[in-house]
Amino acid sequence: MRQIYILIFIGFISLNCKAAINSQSELANFANGAELWFAVESNLLAEPGTFKGSISLINKSAHPLPGGSADWSIYLHMVRRLNSTEQAGLTLQHIQGDLHRISPTEDFKGLAVGAQSQLHFHSAPWIISYSDFMPRAFIVAHGLTPEIFANTDSEDFSRFVRPLTKPQQLLRNIGDGDKFATMTNQQRYKQQLPTDEPLLTDTQLQQRIIPTPQQSQTQPGSTTISSQWQVNVSAALEQEGQYLQQQLQQYFDGDIALVQAKRKQQIRLALSQTDERMAAESYTLQINADVIEITGADSAGVFYGIQSLLALLPVTERATTKVRLPRLQIIDQPRYQWRGMHYDMGRNFHGFDVTLRLIEQMARYKLNKLHLHLTEDEGWRLEIPGLPELTELGAFRCFDLTEQHCLLTQLGTGPHTSGSGNGYYSHEQYIQLLRHARAHHIEVIPEIDLPGHARAAIKAMEARYQRLNLAEQPEQANHYRLTEEHDQSDYLTVQNYNDNSVNVCLESSYQFVDKVVGELQQMHLDAGTPLRLFHMGGDEVAKGSWQGSPACQQLIAIPDNGVNSVADLKPYFINRVAELAAQRGLALAAWEDGLMATPAQPFAREQFKNPQVVVNAWDNIWEWGYGDRAYLFANAGYDVVQSPGTNLYFDHPQEAHPAERGYYWAARYTDTEKVFFYRPDHLYHNAEFTRDGSAITDLAALLGRELPQLEKPQHMLGIQGQLWSETVRTAAQLEQMLYPRLIALAERAWHKASWEPDKASSAARNDWHQFSQRLVSYELPKLQRSNSGHYLPPPGAIRDNGIVKASTAWPGLTIEYSVDQGQSWQRYQQVITVVQQHVWLRSRLGEVSSRVIKL
Structure with a gap:
């Protein structure tokens, strides 16, 4: 059974420690002023899979905590189970799930204004991530409404979790040693240095849709479409036609007609009428000079053909009047049904x-x-x-x-x-x-x-x-x-x-x-x-x-x-x-x-x-x-x-x-x-x-x-x-x-992919390189335009004699740097000379930025 050890340091105890918290305002004042902090002391203990940590309560409020078995308790969320124990007048008890309680006994001496208490514990398994800690610890007293410790009422872990920077905080006692070293700015810089693979041209990027079609054959020329084009659809595909109509109207900021009669300048949606059986959810997409045809084995296939057509539309900052599409034929079907x-x-x-x-x-x-x-x-x-x-x-x-x-x-x-x-x-x-x-x-x-x-x-x-x-x-x-x-x-x-x-x-x-x-x-x-x-x-x-x-x-x-x-x-x-x-x-x-x-x-x-x-x-x-x-x-x-x-x-x-x-x-x-x-x-x-x-x-x-x-x-x-x-x-x-x-x-x-299962092949690496380019140029901007957030990997960087060099994980991401601790940001375009002690960097794309790294 894991053992929990609690060591308490009590600062100067004033006579006011005898006073209880008797009102909602006093409880709120204490919770707003006092601070609760979590820390990992070491994951590299003799017993594999265990770690040692601490919880600190710093009384920066105007109210002391009374001594003795007063009617107050602190509740905190901790995803690692801490076994019940009693030390130095405080009990620590696991309630259920991640909920724990700290309560005083008759032996508790109180916590004066300006004093702090620190609880050291052992638990398992390790903690090597800030997100293992949970926010919104709170205090209850006398049946009053609970009050959250203000410093923990945040999604910013730096407000209530001590920094994890030392090897014993970042590595696990697992197997014969943790071989997943924490990624450093310098390692990331080297890992993200540009490769020899050539960047795709704008035309190639446009045609490199995701997911990759089974077959795609480009033909000479291009086709210009605009809001003057119509969607031709049968009654059986009315739902798919309305979807395409809505998407194009948003793109062109104009009305798109939905019709059943055929003419030129149309996107025609149809179910396959051939005797040759098409696989479920499959489709063909044919872009000609004045007609675009999407034919599906079923309505799902038509819908996926629509997605491929929409994927070819260039990313624009605002609604546009017309765009050019490559003339091509796509024959496509899914790898898996699920x-x-x-x-x-x-x-x-x-x-x-x-x-x-x-x-x-x-x-x-x-x-x-x-x-x-x-x-x-x-x-x-x-x-x-x-x-x-x-x-x-x-x-x-x-x-x-x-x-x-x-x-x-x-x-x-x-x-x-x-x-x-x-x-x-x-x-x-x-x-x-x-x-x-x-x-x-x-x-x-x-x-x-x-x-x-x-x-x-x-x-x-x-x-x-x-x-x-x-x-x-x-x-x-x-x-x-x-x-x-x-x-x-x-x-x-x-x-x-x-x-x-x-x-x-x-x-x-x-x-x-x-x-x-x-x-x-x-x-x-x-x-x-x-x-x-x-x-x-x-x-x-x-x-x-x-x-x-x-x-x-x-x-x-x-x-x-x-x-x-x-x-x-x-x-x-x-x-x-x-x-x-x-x-x-x-x-x-x-x-x-x-x-x-x-x-x-x-x-x-x-x-x-x-x-x-x-x-x-x-x-x-x-x-x-x-x-x-x-x-x-x-x-x-x-x-x-x-x-x-x-x-x-x-x-x-x-x-x-x-x-x-x-x-x-x-x-x-x-x-x-x-x-x-x-x-x-x-x-x-x-x-x-x-x-x-x-x-x-x-x-x-x-x-x-x-x-x-x-x-x-x-x-x-x-x-x-x-x-x-x-x-x-x-x-x-x-x-x-x-x-x-x-x-x-x-x-x-x-x-x-044709390279499977050899992920180390040049074809595989080139495929990933092209995929990541497409992410930055098309997919992530489209996510942002649809009001969805997304992750960006942080940059890598090194600093040598005042020279800062930086790299990004995906081609096309912007790097920004700050020398005033984030008050202002400048675009990093080439190697820079920085005299300031602190340099912050981040990746950026549109309105989204990565987490900040610090040199």
């Missing part, structure tokens, strides 16, 4: 508008599956008719230890329901979202994560149970209940919860599942897009769940029901949920660990009656031996979506640097280039490094066994990016994590 993006708004809700923008950007790059992670321990994000508590309570976090009005605050929300991460999609908004997705040829896959990761649902249904019990309606109260009063099960999840598993032995749990799935089906029907696939989650169920459940002991005691021990309960639940979905005609999806009978063997596919069972293969830490599960499932007859944590988790940092947001459990970093070079048809070629940064040269030798090969490629549906949101609290942060990695994902999902 080109997906997973978005977790369960942990932190970011709003309705940013979800609509995500749909629009996915469509632009021909992605077609939006996996919505609607529920989590920290929140339920979809209004369900008939179960109001799910969103009235389950969609909001605040300071309420009874959880009668909201969930326990988590993930930096702080004590108020106005804090970050709160909210949900209303019934009407979800239907609108579905219709928006349908218009963009995107299938929405709703996930209700069960039986683990279900704390929000459990607490909401307990509130419902209590409400109806008080109303003397016990039968209704029990109808959707997800837990039982005398369950003594003892467990702790990866996310540090001990009460997040739905009781799989209660019939009311299945009544709940059926109710939710039924309401989902109705919403999808109301949106005109019937629900086809239900994702049940199924992942990360904590060991020990249901061990102390009386209902489960009763179920186990029943003979011949297939449940002989607690180990049989999870497959029992999976089978029952699958059966409920099958009875509704639905396919089933789950994360890989939800469908594993043993660590090395999936459940038999035949036991599920669903027309399709889709598996997200995610847990591919190579040295742990799970990286072959995508092939195991496909060979067993499941349909597989590659969702690897090592390459396609967009919640991971974009560089090995403490200032980059994200968790790093699967990979130290995942930048846009790494996503671009993912090779889904050659799974084991992606095994390049272990978690400690050791190069993998022979995966089979590393694991000591042969690796299964893909025997049933027809079951490999495609690939999907994942964005989990523990560290992502705002819409702006969300889009910085999404883009442009999503664009690289789309490139690989749609197009198989």
Whole structure:
């Protein structure tokens, strides 16, 4: 068990320490004046995987904290679990998840004005990133309204986290040593120096659309189009025609006619009428002198042909009257039928508008599956008719230890329901979202994560149970209940919860599942897009769940029901949920660990009656031996979506640097280039490094066994990016994590490059070079024009005898520098001589700039 040590330094204690905080104004004054600081002292401890840190409270307010067991407590968010302890008159206690509490005892001597206290602790695993710390610590007293420590009420980590600069703060005690050194300005400069690959010309850039078409043949000449052109469309393609009309009207700032009669100066949309069968979602695009023809195998193919045409339009600062397009022919079809993006708004809700923008950007790059992670321990994000508590309570976090009005605050929300991460999609908004997705040829896959990761649902249904019990309606109260009063099960999840598993032995749990799935089906029907696939989650169920459940002991005691021990309960639940979905005609999806009978063997596919069972293969830490599960499932007859944590988790940092947001459990970093070079048809070629940064040269030798090969490629549906949101609290942060990695994902999902799997070849390096040029010249400016944010990599720089040299990651980015600590910025165009001590630099494109580096 990890040990926690607390050392307290108390400054001069005045007599006023006997005075309590008696009013709201005094509490607010203390919180506004006092400062709470977090620090990492060392990750390189003797015990691997552990670290030592500290919490400091500096009393800069006008009010002392009273001595003794006064009625005040400090609550803080810490994603690493700190074990309960009592030292020097203070107790430190883990509550649930990331919420911790510091409270005084009779032995506490008080904290005078101007004094400080420092708590040293040990925990695990390491912390090497600022975003591991959460904002909005707060203090409560005498039943007053909680007050947030003002210095922590910020998304600027420098206001409440001490700098991470020393080797023991930046490196992990992992394996035989951390080989992922923190990226320095100097290393980045060398890594980003221009290569020998020639830059694309303007004409080549225009034609290098993303994702790359299967075939593209340029013809002599160009075609000029303007707002005088029309869109010719049949009734069957009216939706696609209206979409193109809207896009061109925005581009030209003029009316575009939508007609059925043919003439010159038209963009003609049509479904294929030939006898030769075209692949689903395929299209041809032909640009001639006075007619542009887009022909699709189906309406989706026509839509993707429209996206390719729009991708050819030059980027303009303002609406233009006419543009020239190259005369060419594109023949194109997707590499995979599943080109997906997973978005977790369960942990932190970011709003309705940013979800609509995500749909629009996915469509632009021909992605077609939006996996919505609607529920989590920290929140339920979809209004369900008939179960109001799910969103009235389950969609909001605040300071309420009874959880009668909201969930326990988590993930930096702080004590108020106005804090970050709160909210949900209303019934009407979800239907609108579905219709928006349908218009963009995107299938929405709703996930209700069960039986683990279900704390929000459990607490909401307990509130419902209590409400109806008080109303003397016990039968209704029990109808959707997800837990039982005398369950003594003892467990702790990866996310540090001990009460997040739905009781799989209660019939009311299945009544709940059926109710939710039924309401989902109705919403999808109301949106005109019937629900086809239900994702049940199924992942990360904590060991020990249901061990102390009386209902489960009763179920186990029943003979011949297939449940002989607690180990049989999870497959029992999976089978029952699958059966409920099958009875509704639905396919089933789950994360890989939800469908594993043993660590090395999936459940038999035949036991599920669903027309399709889709598996997200995610847990591919190579040295742990799970990286072959995508092939195991496909060979067993499941349909597989590659969702690897090592390459396609967009919640991971974009560089090995403490200032980059994200968790790093699967990979130290995942930048846009790494996503671009993912090779889904050659799974084991992606095994390049272990978690400690050791190069993998022979995966089979590393694991000591042969690796299964893909025997049933027809079951490999495609690939999907994942964005989990523990560290992502705002819409702006969300889009910085999404883009442009999503664009690289789309490139690989749609197009198989000729250089695969040899990413070291000159063809591969040239392909990436051209892709990054196109990003800067076309894709990122278009993102900005659509009001979406995005990430920019910082520049690299060196300083030698007053000479500053800088480089950028992607061709075409501007570098700016400041010699007055950011008060003014100048454009860096060549080597500069600087006499000032401090030089700041940043990359810039349009209105977006990178994080600042300092020389």
